Amino acid sequence: MITIDLADERATGALAARLAAAVRPGDVIALKGELGAGKTSFARAFIRARGGDETVPSPTFTLVQTYDLPGGAIWHFDLYRLRAPEEAWELGIEDAFHDGISLIEWPERLGSLLPARHLLVALDFAATGGARRATLSGDSDWTARLAALAAEA
Numbered sequence: 685m686i687t688i689d690l691a692d693e694r695a696t697g698a699l700a701a702r703l704a705a706a707v708r709p710g711d712v713i714a715l716k717g718e719l720g721a722g723k724t725s726f727a728r729a730f731i732r733a734r735g736g737d738e739t740v741p742s743p744t745f746t747l748v749q750t751y752d753l754p755g756g757a758i759w760h761f762d763l764y765r766l767r768a769p770e771e772a773w774e775l776g777i778e779d780a781f782h783d784g785i786s787l788i789e790w791p792e793r794l795g796s797l798l799p800a801r802h803l804l805v806a807l808d809f810a811a812t813g814g815a816r817r818a819t820l821s822g823d824s825d826w827t828a829r830l831a832a833l834a835a836e837a
Contacts, residue, residue: 685819685820685821685830686819686820686821686830686833686834687817687818687819687820688817688818688819688820688833688834689810689815689816689817690722690810690815690816690817690818691814691815692813692814692815693722693725693814695816696722696725696726696729696807696816696818697725697726697728697729698729699726699818699833700726700727700728700729700730700733701729701730701732701733702833702836703730703803703805703820703833704729704730704731704733704734705733706829706832706833707734707785708756708785709756709757709783709784709785710781710782710783710784710785711785711786711802711803712781712786712788712798712799712801712802712803713730713785713786713787713788713802713803713805714788714791714798714802714803714804714805715727715787715788715789715791715805715807716790716791716792716804716805716806716807717806717807717808718808718809721807721808721809721816722807722816723789723790723807724742724762724789726805726807727740727760727787727789728740730758730787731751731753731758731760731787734751734753734755734756734758734785735753735754735755736751736753736758738751740760742762747761747762747763747765747766747775748760748761748762748775748776748777748780750784756783756784756785757780757783757784757785758784758785758786758787759776759777759779759780759784759785759786759787760787760789761775761777761780761786761787761788761789762789762790763788763789763790763791763793763794764789764790764793766790766793766794769793769794769795769796769797770797772793772794772797777794777797781799791804800823801823801825802822802823803820803821803822803826803830804819804820804821804822805818805819805820806818806819806820806821820833
């Protein structure tokens with residue numbers, strides 16, 4: 685587990701870009717945090733860092749947006765409005781988990797459907813202004829990648 689202080693939205697974007705360089709198809713990134721903590725900003729910066737040059741809207745109403753990019757498809761889920769974990773199957777989440785790179789806002793709405801092999805990025809408000817704190821934790825598959833991210837921070 686690593687914790688990184690993020691002074692502003694630009695720092696959040698820089699962290700997202702570093703993480704975007706470390707992911708592989710099949711990776712699941714769970715973005716957890718209160719409303720306004722920076723989950724969608726993180727996802728936008730991540731998608732842009734992977735080569736997405738289109739507008740990246742929040743999928744709050746569509747629940748999922750997909751981006752077919754050269755390094756692999758990115759599935760951006762916002763599960764805030766999910767009423768039951770099983771509703772995620774209708775969104776194609778199984779395909780995302782298998783072949784894509786998944787960014788999941790409100791991952792707790794998946795319950796036991798959230799794969800055990802995922803990276804949790806918890807974004808919290810810091811005590812000052814627009815600052816945030818990111819806590820990243822993952823399974824053994826993420827150990828070396830998190831160590832590299834910590835070294836860059």
